[in-house]
Amino acid sequence: MPITIADVAARAKVSKTTVSRVLNGKGELDESTAARVRAVIDELGYVPSARAVNLARGRTRVVGMLVPSLTWPWMGEVLQGAVDVLEAEEYGLLLFTCNRGDDSMRQFGAQVAAKSFDGLLVIEPEGTLDYITTLHSRGLPMVLIDDRDQLSGGQIPTIGTTNHSGAADAARHLLAIGRHKPLVITGPARFGCTVQRTDGFSSVYAEAGHPISDAHVMTGDFTVACGADGVKQAIALGLEFDAVFCHNDLSAFGVVQAIQDSGRRVPDDVAVVGFDDIPMAAHHQPPLSTVHQPMREMGEAAARTLLAHFDGTPVPNRQTIIPATFTVRASTQA
Structure with a gap:
C-alpha cells in the first residue's frame, strides 16, 4: 500500500497538520521537529501528491484551455x-472541446466550479462568449486567442493577429504581378476575421482603381468544398477573374482543384492566395501563397500572459497583436 501523510505523522509522532506544514514550508516550526519529519519522509519514501501540495499552496499548477474542436487545421499549432x-x-494543461455541445459545456462548468485549474486559455467556441465573459467578471483569469477582441468589447485580454493588413498584403502581391480581376471566397459573414479580411483586401484594390464588384465576392464556410463551389459558380455566371483570394487555406485547396478541372492553369491563368499558412500549404501542388498567421506564437504569448498574471502581473484588458506575414509560393508566382 502507498505511504500516506498519516503514516509519516504516526512515525514522527506529530500531527498530520505538522507534516503538511513541513511539506509546504508554511508556519513556524521547531527545527528539530521539522528535521525529524523530513527524516521520516526520507525513511518511508513518502511522495506527496503534487495536486494536494499545490492546492495547499493555493494553486493547482494546471491551466485550462477551452476550444471549439481539435479538427481545425491550425489548432495543433496553437x-x-x-x-x-x-x-x-x-504547469499542466487541461483541455476542453465543445464537440458534444451543451454536454461538453456542462462538463467544463463542473471543472470550473471544482477549481480544477488556475486560469483559462480560450479559442471561443461559437455561442459561449456571454458565459466566458461572466466567468472572467467573476475573477477567473483568462486570455482569448484569435480575433475575438471586438466581440468581447475589450473586456477580456486577447492575443490576436493582423487580419486586415494580412489581407491587404495579399492584395498588394496580386496587384504587383498584374492580377486586376480577383475573385474572393470569404469565411462566414458572422466572423470578425471575415469582415477584417474582406475589408483589408478590397480597400487595396479600390485604392488602386480596381474596385471589386459584389458579384466577385462569394461567402464560404472555410471548407475545401466552398472553394471549389465558388469557382464553379463564377465560371457558370461567366465572371472574368485572373486571381482568387481565399479566407483560409482549405478553401484555397478547393479553388486550385476546380481551376485545374476547368482546364485552366495555376498560376499562369489564375493566381491563388490562401490565409493561415497551415503546414499542408507548403506541400500542396502547387505550393500555396498565403498569409501566415502566427498561430504557435499566439499560443505561446497567451500562455505567457496568463502565467505572468499568476506571478503578480495584472492581465492587460486589451488586445496584444502579433503581425501576420505574407508567404509567396508557386500558386501565384512560378
Missing part, C-alpha cells in the same frame, strides 16, 4: 505553442 510555455514552467 496548442503546441501554449504547451511549450506551460511545460517549461512545470
Whole structure:
C-alpha cells in the first residue's frame, strides 16, 4: 500500500497538520521537529501528491484551455505553442472541446466550479462568449486567442493577429504581378476575421482603381468544398477573374482543384492566395501563397500572459497583436 501523510505523522509522532506544514514550508516550526519529519519522509519514501501540495499552496499548477474542436487545421499549432510555455514552467494543461455541445459545456462548468485549474486559455467556441465573459467578471483569469477582441468589447485580454493588413498584403502581391480581376471566397459573414479580411483586401484594390464588384465576392464556410463551389459558380455566371483570394487555406485547396478541372492553369491563368499558412500549404501542388498567421506564437504569448498574471502581473484588458506575414509560393508566382 502507498505511504500516506498519516503514516509519516504516526512515525514522527506529530500531527498530520505538522507534516503538511513541513511539506509546504508554511508556519513556524521547531527545527528539530521539522528535521525529524523530513527524516521520516526520507525513511518511508513518502511522495506527496503534487495536486494536494499545490492546492495547499493555493494553486493547482494546471491551466485550462477551452476550444471549439481539435479538427481545425491550425489548432495543433496553437496548442503546441501554449504547451511549450506551460511545460517549461512545470504547469499542466487541461483541455476542453465543445464537440458534444451543451454536454461538453456542462462538463467544463463542473471543472470550473471544482477549481480544477488556475486560469483559462480560450479559442471561443461559437455561442459561449456571454458565459466566458461572466466567468472572467467573476475573477477567473483568462486570455482569448484569435480575433475575438471586438466581440468581447475589450473586456477580456486577447492575443490576436493582423487580419486586415494580412489581407491587404495579399492584395498588394496580386496587384504587383498584374492580377486586376480577383475573385474572393470569404469565411462566414458572422466572423470578425471575415469582415477584417474582406475589408483589408478590397480597400487595396479600390485604392488602386480596381474596385471589386459584389458579384466577385462569394461567402464560404472555410471548407475545401466552398472553394471549389465558388469557382464553379463564377465560371457558370461567366465572371472574368485572373486571381482568387481565399479566407483560409482549405478553401484555397478547393479553388486550385476546380481551376485545374476547368482546364485552366495555376498560376499562369489564375493566381491563388490562401490565409493561415497551415503546414499542408507548403506541400500542396502547387505550393500555396498565403498569409501566415502566427498561430504557435499566439499560443505561446497567451500562455505567457496568463502565467505572468499568476506571478503578480495584472492581465492587460486589451488586445496584444502579433503581425501576420505574407508567404509567396508557386500558386501565384512560378
